[in-house]
Amino acid sequence: MTTTGREPFPPAGVDLSRPSIARIYDYFLGGDANWEIDRQFADKLLDDFPILRPIARSNRLFLHRLVRYLTKQGIRQFVDLGSGVPTMGHAHEVAEQVAPGEVRVAYVDHEPVAVAHSRSLLRQYGDENRHTAIHADLRDPAGLWEKIAETGVIDLDQPVGLLMIAVLHIQQLPSPGSPPSEDLGPQLVETYRELLPRGSYLGISHVTDEGIPADFAAMLTRIKTMYDESGSPVIWRTAREIRELFGNFRIVDPGLVWTPEWHPDEATVTDERPQLDDVKQSIVLAGAARKE
Numbered sequence: 001m002t003t004t005g006r007e008p009f010p011p012a013g014v015d016l017s018r019p020s021i022a023r024i025y026d027y028f029l030g031g032d033a034n035w036e037i038d039r040q041f042a043d044k045l046l047d048d049f050p051i052l053r054p055i056a057r058s059n060r061l062f063l064h065r066l067v068r069y070l071t072k073q074g075i076r077q078f079v080d081l082g083s084g085v086p087t088m089g090h091a092h093e094v095a096e097q098v099a100p101g102e103v104r105v106a107y108v109d110h111e112p113v114a115v116a117h118s119r120s121l122l123r124q125y126g127d128e129n130r131h132t133a134i135h136a137d138l139r140d141p142a143g144l145w146e147k148i149a150e151t152g153v154i155d156l157d158q159p160v161g162l163l164m165i166a167v168l169h170i171q172q173l174p175s176p177g178s179p180p181s182e183d184l185g186p187q188l189v190e191t192y193r194e195l196l197p198r199g200s201y202l203g204i205s206h207v208t209d210e211g212i213p214a215d216f217a218a219m220l221t222r223i224k225t226m227y228d229e230s231g232s233p234v235i236w237r238t239a240r241e242i243r244e245l246f247g248n249f250r251i252v253d254p255g256l257v258w259t260p261e262w263h264p265d266e267a268t269v270t271d272e273r274p275q276l277d278d279v280k281q282s283i284v285l286a287g288a289a290r291k292e
């Protein structure tokens with residue numbers, strides 16, 4: 001992977017015929033794991049809505065604070081579903097700061113670029129006994145659980161911090177031309193909740209079009225239209241629908257809130273403050289819950 005500003009060489013299996021959610025998000029975060037087709041798509045949105053950059057960064061910083069918080073609660077293993085490109089620091093780096101040498105992490109994504117970047121980072125700064133990146137589709141929980149177990153990195157009988165951050169608003173096209181299906185939805189999350197042992201936590205962040213500033217509604221409509229037309233459809237859920245994804249898990253304080261509001265006390269001195277005038281501009285609700 002190059003960082004020289006030239007086009008990076010795509011890993012095997014990368015589809016450059018259409019923009020990819022993982023690579024667009026990487027571009028929003030300022031990374032270089034993206035291609036012309038992703039940047040053209042992202043720039044069309046950024047030209048009109050430059051706030052998408054601070055929104056993406058605010059979400060990623062929530063992920064960091066969540067991992068820091070859960071590690072302090074005693075969680076020593078994380079499974080990060082739809083982990084994306086490690087542009088602003090990966091979960092294991094954050095956990096390492098709190099409990100050096102103790103935390104195990106499995107990253108899962110179906111985008112080859114995200115997995116290749118994660119593996120490259122882990123080769124340099126990871127520990128193969130404690131960190132792994134798996135190329136898999138999270139819509140097959142049983143198959144994925146088997147793959148995770150096979151790595152020997154995660155003990156699935158012990159509490160896990162299961163992260164589903166900015167992934168559940170993505171829909172999937174079962175086959176080209178078919179209508180989008182709500183595969184990354186309540187049923188799938190319920191299956192994961194059942195798989196988790198007691199003492200585990202589930203962390204979720206999700207875009208909503210409810211309760212946002214009035215002038216942001218047009219932005220969300222435009223984003224949805226563009227993603228839907230690009231072959232990566234998305235869906236926005238209400239606060240109630242997002243809360244229901246936690247099932248009967250106990251939602252921890254401060255509850256389901258806008259990303260900047262979730263445990264700001266876990267921010268580090270080096271964390272930036274994304275340029276949002278109002279927390280509602282983050283358009284992403286975030287929370288975590290424990291399986292008692």
Ligand SMILES: C[S@@+](CC[C@H](N)C(=O)[O-])C[C@H]1O[C@@H](n2cnc3c(N)ncnc32)[C@H](O)[C@@H]1O
Pocket residue numbers: 021022025059060063081082083084085108109110111114136137138139164165166167170172
């Ligand atoms: C918006 S990014 C979020 C990345 C990271 N979780 C974060 O919040 O910073 C969504 C990620 O989910 C991945 N993803 C979407 N559908 C998936 C699926 N069915 N299986 C595995 N990964 C998926 C995408 O490839 C992308 O990397």
